Amino acid sequence: AQSVSQHNHHVILSEAASLELGCNYSYGGTVNLFWYVQYPGQHLQLLLKYFSGDPLVKGIKGFEAEFIKSKFSFNLRKPSVQWSDTAEYFCAVNGGENTDKLIFGTGTRLQVFP
Amino acid sequence: NAGVMQNPRHLVRRRGQEARLRCSPMKGHSHVYWYRQLPEEGLKFMVYLQKENIIDESGMPKERFSAEFPKEGPSILRIQQVVRGDSAAYFCASSLTTGISYEQYFGPGTRLTVT
Numbered sequence: 567a568q569s570v571s572q573h574n575h576h577v578i579l580s581e582a583a584s585l586e587l588g589c590n591y592s593y594g595g596t597v598n599l600f601w602y603v604q605y606p607g608q609h610l611q612l613l614l615k616y617f618s619g620d621p622l623v624k625g626i627k628g629f630e631a632e633f634i635k636s637k638f639s640f641n642l643r644k645p646s647v648q649w650s651d652t653a654e655y656f657c658a659v660n661g662g663e664n665t666d667k668l669i670f671g672t673g674t675r676l677q678v679f680p
Numbered sequence: 681n682a683g684v685m686q687n688p689r690h691l692v693r694r695r696g697q698e699a700r701l702r703c704s705p706m707k708g709h710s711h712v713y714w715y716r717q718l719p720e721e722g723l724k725f726m727v728y729l730q731k732e733n734i735i736d737e738s739g740m741p742k743e744r745f746s747a748e749f750p751k752e753g754p755s756i757l758r759i760q761q762v763v764r765g766d767s768a769a770y771f772c773a774s775s776l777t778t779g780i781s782y783e784q785y786f787g788p789g790t791r792l793t794v795t
Contacts, residue, residue, distance in 0.1 A: 570722075572722075602786075608788070609771070609786050609787060609788040609789055610723075610771065610786040611786075612783065612785075615783065656722055656723065658723075666711075666713075666728050666735060666736055667713060667725040667728055667736060667738075667739070668713075668715075668723070668725065668773075668784060669725070670715075670722035670723040670724070671722055672721055672722040673721075673722050
């Protein structure tokens, strides 16, 4: 069965620091990959997605992610975080036998201090 | 947000009561997904429906939970005889189509508290 691992459960950064959140998945076939963000008290919003093509994906708010097939990874990056990036970040995958449902990681809580 | 509506936003039920959660997908979307988010956990898939059909309910608990998406009206997730362990945030998502290159849009969620 597919699974998604997010190894960083809680990350604390100061403003302007660089961010990288890890995401690994367990399916070897064709997959779609997503990063969602959930700001405090709000619903999930899509940050970026990878379906095919260029493995370096640009998303909203200055976020990007790189799909590395050989490592089954889709890490999220931002060169300089802001206080407003404080939120929970979820990596998700679908594909193969799970084409119609998203499999989510457990999430990474990011706190950015001014 | 992409326009998925959920109501109520907050729901409090006593143990043994029924909870009904509603989801109106984005205009033109005929695919609905329900996910549950337990405290300190990620979202877990529950069920995938198209109009009048349950396509995949592999994530639904075997008892007390049911879902429907009628020809007219919102999708309903129904939990009978709620227990404290049902306390969670329930998110609905919709998509225009299915297949390898679609995107799901999420609603604001319903936070269910069982007392």
